[in-house]
Amino acid sequence: MENKKIPRHVAIIMDGNGRWAQRRGLPRHMGHKVGAESVRDVIRVSLEVGVEYLTLFAFSTENWTRPQEEVMGLMHLLKFLIRREVESLNREGVSIRVIGRVHKLPPDVLEELKRAMEMTKDNTRLYLYLALSYGGRAEIVDAVNRIISEGVKEIDEESFRHYLYAPEAPYPDLLIRTAGEKRISNFLLWQLAYTELYFTDVLWPDFRRDEYLKAIEDYARRVRRFGGVVEGRS
Numbered sequence: 001m002e003n004k005k006i007p008r009h010v011a012i013i014m015d016g017n018g019r020w021a022q023r024r025g026l027p028r029h030m031g032h033k034v035g036a037e038s039v040r041d042v043i044r045v046s047l048e049v050g051v052e053y054l055t056l057f058a059f060s061t062e063n064w065t066r067p068q069e070e071v072m073g074l075m076h077l078l079k080f081l082i083r084r085e086v087e088s089l090n091r092e093g094v095s096i097r098v099i100g101r102v103h104k105l106p107p108d109v110l111e112e113l114k115r116a117m118e119m120t121k122d123n124t125r126l127y128l129y130l131a132l133s134y135g136g137r138a139e140i141v142d143a144v145n146r147i148i149s150e151g152v153k154e155i156d157e158e159s160f161r162h163y164l165y166a167p168e169a170p171y172p173d174l175l176i177r178t179a180g181e182k183r184i185s186n187f188l189l190w191q192l193a194y195t196e197l198y199f200t201d202v203l204w205p206d207f208r209r210d211e212y213l214k215a216i217e218d219y220a221r222r223v224r225r226f227g228g229v230v231e232g233r234s
């Protein structure tokens with residue numbers, strides 16, 4: 001990856017866990033479990049190549065409508081993974097943060113997340129944002145409601161930005177979506193305005209190191225081609 005443009009902020013829609021499991025005759029939760037290994041790979045590679053911000057769409061506002069059993073399974077997995085990984089993430093300099101209507105999460109999951117965020121809050125090597133109970137329209141509506149409640153009378157794009165869930169993060173340079181669908185699906189609607197989009201048919205549990213490096217290389221080629229124009233963007 002030497003001499004190549006590395007995206008500063010990568011956002012990922014991790015899709016296809018269910019299909020991965022189905023194709024193997026396994027229950028859906030196995031897809032999520034194996035998908036968690038892809039999350040580890042992507043974090044590791046991000047640290048290696050110098051991605052500074054990584055935002056993962058782990059659970060959408062719409063995902064609450066999935067069968068109760070799957071929702072609870074995902075919540076349990078999330079709690080388990082955070083508990084298992086937080087210390088090594090902390091050692092690696094990863095700062096864990098969340099975006100979304102996180103107050104909707106079960107209290108025990110929220111507790112685990114708070115503990116992880118507190119432990120890693122001073123780290124600066126990689127900012128890992130977990131989008132949980134996240135919706136792009138909900139984020140914009142939440143921002144507008146805060147603006148109203150503060151009695152602000154006028155807003156512009158720059159001041160609006162400060163009301164987003166993570167105003168400190170630069171906008172994503174690269175969005176990756178796995179599993180074939182070519183949609184944004186209510187992810188980071190405001191932030192993706194100028195983001196390069198990368199779609200792959202690979203299902204999330206199969207999206208490992210080499211697939212991620214391929215996406216980053218694809219981005220580097222695009223940026224090199226349009227360097228003058230893209231350079232210096234937020």
Ligand code: FPP
Nearest residue numbers: 014015016017018019035036039056058081
């Ligand atoms: C989409 O696949 C995936 C999800 C809704 C959950 C993603 C969660 C993980 C990979 C667990 C680990 C996450 C973190 C951040 C620690 P899908 O179920 O929509 O697949 P389908 O479209 O094939 O049904």
